[in-house]
Amino acid sequence: MDMKEKLEQMKAEALEQIHAENADLEQIKIRYLGKKGELTAVLRGMGALSNEERPKIGQLANEIRANIEAAIAKKAQEIQSKALDLKLRSERLDVTMPAKPLPAGHLHPLTQVQRQLEEIFIGMGFSIVEGPEVELDYYNFQALNIPKDHPARDTQDTFYITDNILLRSQTSPVQVRTMEHRKPPIRIISPGRVYRSDALDSTHSPLFHQLEGLVVDEGITMGDLKGTLEVFAKKMFGESTRIRFRPHHFPFTEPSAEVDVSCFVCGGSGCRLCKGEGWIEILGAGMVHPFVLSNCDIDPEKYSGFAFGLGIERIAMASLGIDDIRLFYENDQRFLSQF
Numbered sequence: 001m002d003m004k005e006k007l008e009q010m011k012a013e014a015l016e017q018i019h020a021e022n023a024d025l026e027q028i029k030i031r032y033l034g035k036k037g038e039l040t041a042v043l044r045g046m047g048a049l050s051n052e053e054r055p056k057i058g059q060l061a062n063e064i065r066a067n068i069e070a071a072i073a074k075k076a077q078e079i080q081s082k083a084l085d086l087k088l089r090s091e092r093l094d095v096t097m098p099a100k101p102l103p104a105g106h107l108h109p110l111t112q113v114q115r116q117l118e119e120i121f122i123g124m125g126f127s128i129v130e131g132p133e134v135e136l137d138y139y140n141f142q143a144l145n146i147p148k149d150h151p152a153r154d155t156q157d158t159f160y161i162t163d164n165i166l167l168r169s170q171t172s173p174v175q176v177r178t179m180e181h182r183k184p185p186i187r188i189i190s191p192g193r194v195y196r197s198d199a200l201d202s203t204h205s206p207l208f209h210q211l212e213g214l215v216v217d218e219g220i221t222m223g224d225l226k227g228t229l230e231v232f233a234k235k236m237f238g239e240s241t242r243i244r245f246r247p248h249h250f251p252f253t254e255p256s257a258e259v260d261v262s263c264f265v266c267g268g269s270g271c272r273l274c275k276g277e278g279w280i281e282i283l284g285a286g287m288v289h290p291f292v293l294s295n296c297d298i299d300p301e302k303y304s305g306f307a308f309g310l311g312i313e314r315i316a317m318a319s320l321g322i323d324d325i326r327l328f329y330e331n332d333q334r335f336l337s338q339f
């Protein structure tokens with residue numbers, strides 16, 4: 001075989017390999033055009049050729065080199081555009097496809113329970129009144145019949161800003177502020193944050209929420225209080241719920257009572273929630289102390305009233321089956337998303 005035939009055959013082989021389905025272009029390039037490649041080897045043998053033949057073979061070899069290079073470049077482009085095409089097709093955006101749903105949060109369980117409570121009392125004719133969380137000692141304690149040396153201050157120790165300014169330990173100051181500015185008939189609830197200097201544990205938090213109610217008018221009796229709380233309990237915990245008053249002492253009401261509802265899990269026979277008692281304590285209540293009415297320029301001879309106060313966390317924990325108050329404030333999605 002002479003050198004020309006050898007070159008033509010090499011070209012045919014190279015092109016065939018380039019056009020093959022899974023051509024390894026880099027490998028082909030090295031094999032034919034590389035420093036130790038086949039074409040290079042042929043050119044190296046050119047010294048043996050006659051002076052006549054040498055330029056012809058040289059030219060042919062250069063043409064073949066150019067052919068192979070062009071074929072490789074063309075194939076490389078084909079491979080690239082094929083890959084791009086595939087990529088585009090796989091990443092095509094279907095604008096008619098329905099969107100992925102966005103997680104839209106919901107109200108915090110405490111807010112849910114607070115709104116539920118508010119709705120029940122609004123339904124009974126109460127209106128909502130709010131007051132400052134940074135409060136004067138007078139409204140938080142003194143006007144509520146709790147002077148500076150009263151032992152009730154121990155159980156309601158709070159955070160003081162000055163000797164006379166504090167974070168309210170209860171929502172009761174809103175009652176006093178309301179009675180100062182409005183004359184009877186008064187029928188209000190005041191929900192909101194309150195503070196105590198308690199250490200955080202499973203049942204105590206330095207910040208929690210209360211909801212208080214106040215009714216003042218002529219001829220208000222303990223019977224009105226009982227009726228109101230009974231309606232509330234049935235709406236909140238179910239129609240079969242009963243309530244029970246136990247005598248208690250609060251400085252700002254007389255007489256005072258702690259109020260229990262029959263356990264809404266076991267109905268009164270005793271279970272884990274009610275700790276076998278059949279009853280769950282939910283709030284404190286009583287007839288507004290004449291001293292408190294007088295403090296607000298309301299004549300206790302003419303008017304009487306009742307007040308009640310409950311902890312929103314306590315109601316939420318009982319009704320939602322939560323046994324650790326800290327869960328409300330940790331903002332852990334795994335907890336919050338359950339409600």
Ligand SMILES: [Zn+2]
Nearest residue numbers: 263266271274
């Ligand atoms: Zn029970």
